[in-house]
Amino acid sequence: MRERIKASNEIVIKVGTSTLTHPNGSLDLQRIDVLSRVLCDLKNAGKRIVLVSSGAIGVGRNKMHIDTRPRTIPEKQALAAMGQVTLMTVYSKFFAEYGCNAAQILLTADVINHEESRLNAINTIHTLYDFNCIPVVNENDTIATKEIEFGDNDTLSAIVAGVIGAQTLIILSDIDGLYSDDPHKNPDARLISQIDIIDDGIRAMCKGSAGSLGTGGMATKLHAAEIGWEHGVETVLINGEDPKLIYRVLNGEDIGTYFKRK
Numbered sequence: 001m002r003e004r005i006k007a008s009n010e011i012v013i014k015v016g017t018s019t020l021t022h023p024n025g026s027l028d029l030q031r032i033d034v035l036s037r038v039l040c041d042l043k044n045a046g047k048r049i050v051l052v053s054s055g056a057i058g059v060g061r062n063k064m065h066i067d068t069r070p071r072t073i074p075e076k077q078a079l080a081a082m083g084q085v086t087l088m089t090v091y092s093k094f095f096a097e098y099g100c101n102a103a104q105i106l107l108t109a110d111v112i113n114h115e116e117s118r119l120n121a122i123n124t125i126h127t128l129y130d131f132n133c134i135p136v137v138n139e140n141d142t143i144a145t146k147e148i149e150f151g152d153n154d155t156l157s158a159i160v161a162g163v164i165g166a167q168t169l170i171i172l173s174d175i176d177g178l179y180s181d182d183p184h185k186n187p188d189a190r191l192i193s194q195i196d197i198i199d200d201g202i203r204a205m206c207k208g209s210a211g212s213l214g215t216g217g218m219a220t221k222l223h224a225a226e227i228g229w230e231h232g233v234e235t236v237l238i239n240g241e242d243p244k245l246i247y248r249v250l251n252g253e254d255i256g257t258y259f260k261r262k
């Protein structure tokens with residue numbers, strides 16, 4: 001099954017806050033450097049790459065030395081505005097070193113649900129490929145309200161992959177993949193290599209919660225895989241510790257958890 005991943009030419013890669021930051025909340029520059037290099041290299045090889053990156057709120061918090069989750073919505077939105085600038089500055093710098101340009105796309109759900117703005121977003125992304133760019137997508141946290149939010153970037157990445165017609169979504173997380181039970185609590189928990197159908201049994205396995213910086217957890221990853229399944233996107237969940245694993249995923253190797261598409 002994984003053989004068909006090899007043929008993907010449009011790929012969405014989602015990276016979570018915990019992968020982009022050290023445990024103390026500051027940016028893990030070495031990891032972002034490796035990630036940027038892999039993405040630019042894939043672009044050089046002719047792949048069309050979109051990066052969905054979290055981290056805005058986490059980086060904003062770090063700038064303001066705030067240890068806890070923001071309490072109010074304006075606080076969260078202000079931290080996202082601050083952090084997003086730093087994130088894009090860092091991506092721009094590393095991408096430029098590897099000969100690519102970074103471009104920022106901030107989305108809210110209403111953009112995707114409205115046909116004209118959705119088409120605009122798709123056309124922009126396609127034009128950015130031609131401009132030697134890697135579009136870096138995030139939720140537009142500074143204006144998102146309940147009515148128009150995606151809520152988490154796992155969901156956002158799957159929606160983006162579906163809308164642009166990507167074949168593969170790779171989610172980089174702080175865990176090796178989906179386990180049969182919480183591996184931090186149960187030493188017998190085993191990594192599940194492939195999931196053909198997401199049913200209640202699988203959902204029950206995804207009870208893990210998010211780290212303190214991100215929003216997701218396993219439930220949102222499963223939700224992303226379900227959206228991917230619906231839209232003909234293969235989803236692979238891997239550990240983001242070493243972004244070079246992306247090469248192995250795209251080589252069809254048995255790594256992480258692979259969610260088959262419909």
Ligand code: GLU
Nearest residue numbers: 054055056057152153215
């Ligand atoms: N959009 C949020 C940020 O950039 C992250 C949401 C998520 O982690 O799922 O901080």
